[in-house]
Amino acid sequence: MMRRRSFVAGALLATATATTSTPAAASASGAAGAAAPPGPSVTPLGTTRLDPQALYFVSYDGLVNNNSFQKSGLLTHRGHQYAVWYTASRAAVVARRALGDADWATVTLDHRLKSDDSHNVISMGVSTLDGRLHLNMDSHSNGYFYVKSVAGLMDDPSAAAWTPDVFGPVLTSLDGTELTSQFTYPQFLTTPEGRLQLSYRAGVSGNGRNALAEYDGTRWTALGEWTASTGTYTSAHGSSTARNMYLHGVDYGGDGRLHAFFTWREQSAAVMCASGGLSNHDTGYVYSTDRGRTWRNDAGTLVATTGGPGLVAVDSPGLVVDPLDPDHSLMNQESQAVDSTGLPHAVISYVPGRFGQCTTDYAADRTAHGRAFHLRKDASGGWTKTEIPVPPHSTQRTRLVLDAHDNAYAVLPRGHIAGASRASGYTDWALLHDAADLNAFGEVVVDEARVGADNTLSFLYQETSTGTAPSALHVADFALPG
8 A cells, every 4th residue: 555645735836946047137147158048938920720610519628629638739840730630520631831831731531530529639640760640530448540641751741742642541550550449648759769659548547557559660569558557545535446647748858768747547536535526646757768668767766667567556666756635636638848958847737725625626626726837857856846827717738838948838728828937947937928819718739849840839729619619720820039
């Protein structure tokens, strides 16, 4: 049985303890020597419309076209940007444009969304070894659909046709490689060598395991599961013997280290103070230095071997980097990023203890009192957490972005953008852009690759509608400091 540390949520709001300077002070001190790096800023570059009538239905408080845990629903590669969504007729569409163009070219795939479930997103990935675009779509604890392009399509996009002929048939396996009949949350990532990996959950909410598959430019291989759903977790209220790990992401740093923040969701409501809460607890962190074959905790201790008998479990040592009991409606699958020095950052959100020690209605309580926090590992090896003083006023998730100078941006629900400077030690969070004019619903899908490609923050959003009336789907672009 896992021993629990006592914890009061409100006491965890930490600030940086190292000596820091404001952007203005940093600029002044840099005037005598090298120019100080710029602080965070966003300059609107305009929006483009993907679809005037995209599919719209609210499920699990979200939309199927803009769930922020998609990786990636919007993607930049070799000077072109790609987007995926479902049309009002439920057809799966993939589009592309040259960066800077206003017009998107679309291809309709031979697949229609099978159910009104916002989990059933479309995710994209690029295998740079053979220049293919890969898509995984339409799954929530059941079978998935997979399609890939012809080889070389992504290598020279301006010379390649954009027609249905460049995509192969829609399959229910990875080219014959079977994974699981209970598949959810596809996330593609590319290894430093150019292999394409697919992260996914096998099983169901409250009783699932994370797993990896890998494409070497020729074929897919199932690497296996690396987390466990077993073990006993005990809170102040009761115990649970099944759960799943929800990932905030899986991301390679510049040094090739693979990072993963996560939270646990318990199957049993007995661990909560009230049944209307959310059984998520604790923020954990693990990393891999061998492309996801083994996993280590923050101290470097081996805690799992992918596909092996030893898996990351709730009672594995040294996992928790920010403890929180299940009574504060901690959100799962929020966001993470890796800075230029290889240090991991995350955004997490929950109802702080100053608003009470028991959420009884997670949707209402999060909307009224939920706050987002920036959690990061600092150069000394410790962990620092800072509250972002822009309340989300939403149940939904926030996306984290780091620019070329490691300034941090939180893209909040409905497209509001807050920022903090690296120079301040990320203590100067402030609202940079109020996106009320977008009329956006809920979460946004950020193009992670474009930030590095041309210093542009680009995100996909869908306009608010009512019932199941279709609404417009857009991409908004903002220039970041170069």
